[in-house]
Amino acid sequence: xxxxxxxxxxxxxxxxxxxxxxxxxxxxxxxxxxxxxxxxxxxxxxxxxxxxxxxxxxxxxxxxxxxxxxxxxxxxxxxxxxxxxxxxxxxxxxxxxxxxxxxxxxxxxxxxxxxxxxxxxxxxxxxxxxxxxxxxxxxxxxxxxxxxxxxxxxxxxxxxxxxxxxxx
Amino acid sequence: xxxxxxxxxxxxxxxxxxxxxxxxxxxxxxxxxxxxxxxxxxxxxxxxxxxxxxxxxxxxxxxxxxxxxxxxxxxxxxxxxxxxxxxxxxxxxxxxxxxxxxxxxxxxxxxxxxxxxxxxxxxxxxxxxxxxxxxxxxxxxxxxxxxxxxxxxxxxxxxxxxxxxxxxxxxxxxxxxxxxxxxxxxxxx
Numbered sequence: 424x425x426x427x428x429x430x431x432x433x434x435x436x437x438x439x440x441x442x443x444x445x446x447x448x449x450x451x452x453x454x455x456x457x458x459x460x461x462x463x464x465x466x467x468x469x470x471x472x473x474x475x476x477x478x479x480x481x482x483x484x485x486x487x488x489x490x491x492x493x494x495x496x497x498x499x500x501x502x503x504x505x506x507x508x509x510x511x512x513x514x515x516x517x518x519x520x521x522x523x524x525x526x527x528x529x530x531x532x533x534x535x536x537x538x539x540x541x542x543x544x545x546x547x548x549x550x551x552x553x554x555x556x557x558x559x560x561x562x563x564x565x566x567x568x569x570x571x572x573x574x575x576x577x578x579x580x581x582x583x584x585x586x587x588x589x590x591x
Numbered sequence: 592x593x594x595x596x597x598x599x600x601x602x603x604x605x606x607x608x609x610x611x612x613x614x615x616x617x618x619x620x621x622x623x624x625x626x627x628x629x630x631x632x633x634x635x636x637x638x639x640x641x642x643x644x645x646x647x648x649x650x651x652x653x654x655x656x657x658x659x660x661x662x663x664x665x666x667x668x669x670x671x672x673x674x675x676x677x678x679x680x681x682x683x684x685x686x687x688x689x690x691x692x693x694x695x696x697x698x699x700x701x702x703x704x705x706x707x708x709x710x711x712x713x714x715x716x717x718x719x720x721x722x723x724x725x726x727x728x729x730x731x732x733x734x735x736x737x738x739x740x741x742x743x744x745x746x747x748x749x750x751x752x753x754x755x756x757x758x759x760x761x762x763x764x765x766x767x768x769x770x771x772x773x774x775x776x777x778x779x780x
Contacts, residue, residue: 438617441610447723448602466716494599496723 424482426527428455430518431508443499443507444485450499451492451512453484459505460568464498464576471498473577475542478568482531483507489515502573551580555588594667594730597748602722604755609715611762612638616708623704625772632697634768635704637761638711639697645714647738648754652721655747661729668731673749676737680756682763692738722751 434457437443444450446466460478463485464471474497477483488495489512519525541561548554555578559566565574575585615623615634626633632640669677725733730748737743737750745753 437610438614440613440616442606442613445602445606445609446719447598447726448606449599466720 424455424480424531426524427453427482427510427515427518428457428508430514431455431510433509434506435509436504436506437501439501439503441501443483443501444495445498446496447494448488449492449494450485450488453482453489453510453512453515454499454507455510456481456483457506457508459507460502461499461505461507462502462569462573462577464500465496466498471576472579473573476502476565476569476573476577478564486535502569546579551578551584552588552591554578554580555585592667592669594663594665594748595726597667597730597752598722598726601751601755602719604759605715605719605722608755608758608762609712611765612708612711612715615765620704622769622772625768627768627771627775632764632768634765635702635707636697637765637768638707639702640691640695641758641761642707642710642714643695643697644738644754644757645711645718648735648750649714649717649721651735652747652750653717653724655733655735656721656724656728659728659733661732663727664729664731666731667746667748669752670746670749672743673745673753676745677749677752677756680753680760682760695738718754725751 435443443454443461454477456477456479458479460476461483462473463475463477463483464473466472475483483499485495485497485499487493487497492512519528541557545554545557548557558574558578571585571589572582575582578585580588615638618634623634626636725747728747730751731746733747734744735747735750737745
């Protein structure tokens with residue numbers, strides 16, 4: 424990841440609740456989170472559904488825009504004051520010209536596919552308790568970094584349900 | 592102009608607008624309600640003025656987009672009047688004062704700062720939804736009646752531009768209020 428972060432020549436600071444990206448924009452940048460935390464969410468008819476989180480030392484990207492150059496429905500919002508390094512699509516393209524870099528990037532994408540599969544199983548799991556335990560086991564750090572109302576949304580349950588499950 | 596370019600630029604402007612007002616949420620009530628003189632607006636009143644416009648235009652635009660029988664068009668051509676209105680909204684370096692219609696003047700309304708700012712952010716999220724939806728319709732053929740007169744209608748593309756320029760105008764005014772407050776030695780404590 425460091426190799427990719429070092430490509431950046433631009434740093435952005437956003438305050439809590441500010442948006443790095445909104446629905447419908449074309450954003451082909453990759454962001455490396457230096458500090459703080461962000462969430463990616465979609466909204467329909469004014470209801471928000473959190474899809475992923477990013478915190479310190481993560482890469483965060485609207486992968487659909489990055490790959491296709493087309494508009495993406497994702498919002499990316501800071502959960503608290505956040506500093507990101509911006510890596511542009513052309514910086515990435517340059518970087519990927521070399522074989523070892525391309526291998527590294529493939530590894531990152533493979534890892535992402537595995538994460539997405541876990542996430543798919545999360546969403547298809549009926550029992551709220553089961554969903555909670557899966558995520559807790561997979562990413563204990565999440566519960567340190569992210570306010571629990573956002574985690575509840577990510578787990579598709581009310582904040583009250585999550586709080587009950589944590590106690591049980 | 593390409594329709595997609597216009598919409599992309601309006602979406603980005605809306606993102607910056609949301610971020611500016613999110614930052615205002617950190618101001619204390621003293622800053623939010625400070626006014627330079629008896630007849631000038633404070634920050635909350637600027638935002639509420641924008642909310643009153645949003646109350647009029649957003650349902651109007653939504654209704655017209657959802658009932659439009661038109662298809663997406665690659666090119667958007669600004670109308671004569673629409674272009675004039677949109678441009679006239681943009682703030683100049685020196686403040687060009689404009690008159691506010693009475694029903695859009697929030698001066699001396701009792702404003703709850705949390706409600707005003709949340710309402711504003713919600714309206715911008717809704718505006719983003721409408722900008723997204725507008726990609727299925729013609730920015731030229733869909734016409735929106737104005738708040739000035741139901742006889743004066745503007746193209747959807749011009750209405751979006753007008754609405755967003757109007758917001759930018761008053762956010763600049765908010766910047767100026769904060770400047771003036773500093774100069775008056777009343778910085779927030």
